[in-house]
Amino acid sequence: MSTNTTDDKRKVTTSRITEMKARGEKIAMLTAYDYTTAKLIDEAGIDMILVGDSASNVMAGNATTLPITLDHMIYHAQCVSNGVSRALVVCDMPFGSYQGDSLEALHSAIRIMKESRAEAVKIEGGSEVRESIERILSAGIPVMGHLGLTPQSINKFGTYAVRAKGEAEAEKLIEDARMLESIGCFAIVLEKIPAALAARVSAELHVPTIGIGAGSGCDGQVLVLHDMLGLNKGFSPKFLRRYADLGSEVNSAVGRYIDDVKNGDFPNASEQY
Numbered sequence: 224m225s226t227n228t229t230d231d232k233r234k235v236t237t238s239r240i241t242e243m244k245a246r247g248e249k250i251a252m253l254t255a256y257d258y259t260t261a262k263l264i265d266e267a268g269i270d271m272i273l274v275g276d277s278a279s280n281v282m283a284g285n286a287t288t289l290p291i292t293l294d295h296m297i298y299h300a301q302c303v304s305n306g307v308s309r310a311l312v313v314c315d316m317p318f319g320s321y322q323g324d325s326l327e328a329l330h331s332a333i334r335i336m337k338e339s340r341a342e343a344v345k346i347e348g349g350s351e352v353r354e355s356i357e358r359i360l361s362a363g364i365p366v367m368g369h370l371g372l373t374p375q376s377i378n379k380f381g382t383y384a385v386r387a388k389g390e391a392e393a394e395k396l397i398e399d400a401r402m403l404e405s406i407g408c409f410a411i412v413l414e415k416i417p418a419a420l421a422a423r424v425s426a427e428l429h430v431p432t433i434g435i436g437a438g439s440g441c442d443g444q445v446l447v448l449h450d451m452l453g454l455n456k457g458f459s460p461k462f463l464r465r466y467a468d469l470g471s472e473v474n475s476a477v478g479r480y481i482d483d484v485k486n487g488d489f490p491n492a493s494e495q496y
């Protein structure tokens with residue numbers, strides 16, 4: 224039997240994600256927001272696809288993740304689900320869809336699951352949103368937690384700088400991570416926190432941690448697809464590794480197309496009926 228999920232064509236489930244941590248296999252996650260890219264990264268063998276509320280930034284051009292709505296997230300998650308046969312699809316619950324009260328949170332999560340066919344939801348925050356997470360879990364909906372830099376709280380933080388550098392915030396993060404595991408979250412994203420803190424949390428928990436800007440001690444990693452493919456040149460934090468320069472590729476291809484149209488070279492005789 225294969226020990227690496229990349230060679231294993233079976234559907235990835237939340238229990239397989241937990242098993243991967245137990246046997247020490249790192250978990251690879253990327254974002255996607257549409258059918259075509261979801262299909263490509265699923266075929267490449269990605270373990271989990273996050274329909275992130277970063278769609279607000281990279282798809283809609285907003286400065287923050289706050290404006291994206293539940294309807295928008297459901298639409299993006301539907302498109303992704305249509306392209307995926309193997310990876311586990313996780314959909315972010317957008318700002319305003321779960322903080323108000325736990326019943327609203329449950330209704331929002333049920334809409335995501337029913338209408339988009341995502342297989343889990345992700346929620347930002349710790350003790351403040353515990354009741355909402357418990358209510359969603361009680362309906363049989365898997366929840367991924369998200370601690371550290373939680374971009375939906377940008378107006379509270381005032382900056383996208385590294386979180387939990389001080390003792391008090393680090394202690395709260397550790398407590399929140401323990402709590403999220405104890406109530407039943409199947410994984411926890413740790414965003415932009417010191418690597419030593421992320422490694423400590425990862426070593427203590429049985430559920431996997433998925434890091435972004437949180438160092439190599441996490442059980443898995445997640446990046447925004449547009450950032451790692453070089454489609455979003457304006458964003459270059461220290462933690463980001465660029466695996467391609469698709470922004471330049473697109474620019475050059477479109478430039479050549481424009482030239483060919485302008486000088487009458489496209490279409491040629493073999494490209495017409």
Ligand code: KIV
Nearest residue numbers: 254275276277412445
């Ligand atoms: O929305 C998103 O893309 C995320 C990742 C950065 C973890 O939440």
